[in-house]
Amino acid sequence: MEFDLTWILLGLPVAFVLGWLASRFDLRQLRAENRRAPKAYFKGLNFLLNEQQDQAIDAFIEAVQNDPDTSELHFALGNLFRRRGEYDRAVRVHEHLLSRGDLSRTDRERAQHALALDFLKAGLLDRAEDALHRLEGTPFEAQARLALLAIYERSRDWPHATAIARKMHDADQGDFSTRQAHYLCEQALALSAQGDLSGAQALLEQAVAAAPEAARGRIELARLQRLMGQPAEVLSTLRTLGERNPAAVPLAAPMLVEAANATQRVPEVQALLQAHYAQAPSLDVLEAIVAMETADEATRDTARQRYVQHLDKERSLVAAAKWLAGEELEHEEFHPQVQRALDHAVKPLTRYRCAACGFEARQHFWQCPGCQTWDSYPARRVEEL
Numbered sequence: 001m002e003f004d005l006t007w008i009l010l011g012l013p014v015a016f017v018l019g020w021l022a023s024r025f026d027l028r029q030l031r032a033e034n035r036r037a038p039k040a041y042f043k044g045l046n047f048l049l050n051e052q053q054d055q056a057i058d059a060f061i062e063a064v065q066n067d068p069d070t071s072e073l074h075f076a077l078g079n080l081f082r083r084r085g086e087y088d089r090a091v092r093v094h095e096h097l098l099s100r101g102d103l104s105r106t107d108r109e110r111a112q113h114a115l116a117l118d119f120l121k122a123g124l125l126d127r128a129e130d131a132l133h134r135l136e137g138t139p140f141e142a143q144a145r146l147a148l149l150a151i152y153e154r155s156r157d158w159p160h161a162t163a164i165a166r167k168m169h170d171a172d173q174g175d176f177s178t179r180q181a182h183y184l185c186e187q188a189l190a191l192s193a194q195g196d197l198s199g200a201q202a203l204l205e206q207a208v209a210a211a212p213e214a215a216r217g218r219i220e221l222a223r224l225q226r227l228m229g230q231p232a233e234v235l236s237t238l239r240t241l242g243e244r245n246p247a248a249v250p251l252a253a254p255m256l257v258e259a260a261n262a263t264q265r266v267p268e269v270q271a272l273l274q275a276h277y278a279q280a281p282s283l284d285v286l287e288a289i290v291a292m293e294t295a296d297e298a299t300r301d302t303a304r305q306r307y308v309q310h311l312d313k314e315r316s317l318v319a320a321a322k323w324l325a326g327e328e329l330e331h332e333e334f335h336p337q338v339q340r341a342l343d344h345a346v347k348p349l350t351r352y353r354c355a356a357c358g359f360e361a362r363q364h365f366w367q368c369p370g371c372q373t374w375d376s377y378p379a380r381r382v383e384e385l
Contacts, residue, residue: 071097071107078114087122094118113140116147125151142173149179153372158183158190181211182366182374185220192224200224215241215248215379216366222255231262235269242276249276250284251364251379257288266292281313283350283381290322318346318383349383 074097081090097103097111112134119128129151135144145168152161162183165176184207192200201224207217218241225233238252238259249256253273260269270292277285286306293303307323310316321343351360354377359370361377368376378385 071100071103071111075110075114078118082114082118082121085121087118090118091115091122109135109138109140112138113143116144120147120151125155142168142171145173150372153367156186158187178211178214179374181207181214181217184210185216185366188220188224192227197224197228201228213244214375215245215251218244219248219252219255222252222259226255226258231259235259235263235265239272242272246276246279248379249273250282253282253284253288257291260292261295266296281310283310283316283318283384286310286319287322314384316383318349318381321346346383349381351382352377352380353382353385 074093078090078093078097081087081093094111094115098108098115103111112131116128116131116135119125119131129148132144132148132151135141138144145164149161149164149168152158152164162180165180165183168174169176169180184203188200188203188207191197191203201221204217204221204224207214208221211217218237222234222237222241225231225237234255238256241252242249256269256273260266270289273285273289273292276282277289290303290306293299293306304323307319310319311323348360351362352364353360354365354368354370354373356368356373356376357371359368360382361369364379365377367374
């Protein structure tokens with residue numbers, strides 16, 4: 001069969017024209033898609049600025065469908081889902097980003113951090129912990145360690161919290177010595193509750209060494225020594241507390257009185273408390289002084305006058321109520337009702353208040369039950385703030 005070159009010569013121009021038309025069609029389609037993606041993107045931004053999150057999400061989903069390789073759109077969409085509380089959708093977006101092989105190292109670390117935040121917000125602490133550990137050695141390392149610290153505190157995993165706090169302290173990410181002392185105190189309380197007093201004492205001594213200026217280590221150590229029947233050691237520990245942290249003496253005043261009576265060193269402790277009261281008048285220290293003077297017959301009659309003297313320094317309704325409790329009124333039959341009314345009125349004034357969130361409580365806390373902040377409760381009552 002004879003090969004005819006005519007068909008080849010006729011076919012070449014036809015193939016060229018078809019190829020040119022196909023390329024023009026692809027270019028037009030690509031340009032149209034590129035126009036649609038920015039349009040949807042800017043539409044989503046506009047909705048965000050107008051605080052219309054539902055419409056913004058729809059716009060970003062449209063943009064992602066038109067341009068699935070744009071990581072910034074995925075991050076925007078994931079953050080929107082998280083802010084709306086749709087944590088499962090946020091997790092899927094960020095896990096999809098992490099599954100991409102073409103993702104840069106910077107975006108991969110960013111996606112890992114975003115995924116950890118998704119798990120944290122969703123309350124999936126075990127998965128959040130694993131995601132945060134993967135951020136070691138990245139620019140998000142410091143933030144990840146803080147989040148891990150919050151997780152361990154929330155779950156009361158004090159050994160792991162101690163390890164993270166030590167890492168942050170050694171890396172100059174802040175002074176975590178006081179925080180480490182708190183963790184040691186928490187572990188000591190657990191051992192004491194189990195009956196391991198010697199183990200608890202060893203941990204409390206570590207806490208004092210870790211943060212010598214902090215109050216809790218010495219106060220908890222004094223309580224343990226009181227439990228172990230060592231009043232002389234209690235007195236020695238609390239005297240050192242007064243020297244290193246005078247502001248914490250009101251918290252230790254009742255124990256000082258008890259140790260003074262047990263060791264027969266009342267005059268010494270009385271002088272110590274009076275010196276602290278002269279420097280910083282406090283209701284708790286005043287109560288301790290009055291208690292010691294009331295126990296002594298020689299000063300019993302004048303002990304109550306200290307409440308009146310306190311009124312010269314502070315306008316204290318609590319001190320006034322204490323003084324009136326022992327005062328004889330003209331109409332003594334009404335005294336109980338008046339006293340009950342005063343006691344009810346002063347109750348809120350004798351609470352402790354968190355300086356961070358304002359949460360009030362009848363007892364002093366080292367960590368606020370409301371906002372979880374450490375050392376946010378001053379050692380003074382609400383009336384004295």
